[in-house]
Amino acid sequence: MLFDNSITYYKGGEATMKIAIISDIHGNLEALEKVAEDIKNLGITLVICLGDIVGYGPYPAECLTRVQSLATVILRGNHEQAVTDTIEEAREAMKDLAFHAIEFTRTKLSTSEIAYLNSLSPSQVLSEINLTIAHGSAVPDRGWTYVEKEGLIKQELKNSATRICVLGHTHVPLVYGSAHGLYKYLPDPLILGGDEKFIINVGSVGQPRDGDCRASYGVLKIENDATSFSLRRVFYNIQKTEDAMRAVMLDPILYERLYCGE
Numbered sequence: 001m002l003f004d005n006s007i008t009y010y011k012g013g014e015a016t017m018k019i020a021i022i023s024d025i026h027g028n029l030e031a032l033e034k035v036a037e038d039i040k041n042l043g044i045t046l047v048i049c050l051g052d053i054v055g056y057g058p059y060p061a062e063c064l065t066r067v068q069s070l071a072t073v074i075l076r077g078n079h080e081q082a083v084t085d086t087i088e089e090a091r092e093a094m095k096d097l098a099f100h101a102i103e104f105t106r107t108k109l110s111t112s113e114i115a116y117l118n119s120l121s122p123s124q125v126l127s128e129i130n131l132t133i134a135h136g137s138a139v140p141d142r143g144w145t146y147v148e149k150e151g152l153i154k155q156e157l158k159n160s161a162t163r164i165c166v167l168g169h170t171h172v173p174l175v176y177g178s179a180h181g182l183y184k185y186l187p188d189p190l191i192l193g194g195d196e197k198f199i200i201n202v203g204s205v206g207q208p209r210d211g212d213c214r215a216s217y218g219v220l221k222i223e224n225d226a227t228s229f230s231l232r233r234v235f236y237n238i239q240k241t242e243d244a245m246r247a248v249m250l251d252p253i254l255y256e257r258l259y260c261g262e
């Protein structure tokens with residue numbers, strides 16, 4: 001597999017970098033467009049996408065095109081893998097609900113789009129900005145692990161060669177520090193101070209599962225060695241996404257869950 005790590009994501013010399021990190025869009029174009037608007041309003045200098053652009057939602061190809069125009073660094077998620085694997089492998093790896101949506105998704109992507117998804121890496125170390133990013137886990141051979149329990153989060157912290165490691169995949173936002181443990185309430189922004197190491201999960205743009213229906217993504221601000229994190233929540237028109245999902249006969253569970261964020 002060819003992973004393209006040759007992208008120039010950092011020009012150098014910027015006094016302040018505002019990095020938007022989006023993940024788990026899942027074919028939800030309505031949510032993605034509202035997040036893109038928010039990103040534009042914030043004057044973001046770099047956009048990173050942690051994968052799962054496709055799967056579950058009605059607009060996989062449109063979301064891929066939009067993410068390609070928005071983000072400089074793009075990772076591969078397990079739903080991209082399910083699109084590029086054989087159908088038997090996808091069947092084996094996924095539960096019924098996800099698999100049936102993948103069958104739909106595969107019909108909506110061109111050969112070149114699938115080849116592009118196959119070229120993406122599931123994790124990357126952006127050493128110039130001292131940041132590790134992964135869809136599920138940055139620990140070798142644990143790509144699609146759900147890093148939710150404290151033991152796994154601590155292993156992720158130990159594994160990370162950089163001070164900050166940002167993940168997606170669980171669809172549940174989280175900030176965990178090596179000194180403080182889990183941050184139950186997040187100020188806006190949260191200062192990521194001192195020598196503390198952090199595992200951050202930015203949640204999901206297109207299918208949040210933390211009980212909040214608003215699209216979720218994160219912003220890291222790096223300024224003169226001081227770094228802060230803001231979790232952004234953005235309203236979008238869920239009804240429009242539901243209508244599009246109904247039109248292509250996706251399972252009702254997939255749009256009903258969007259209203260409760262679960």
Ligand SMILES: [Fe+2]
Pocket residue numbers: 024026052077169170171
């Ligand atoms: Fe996902």
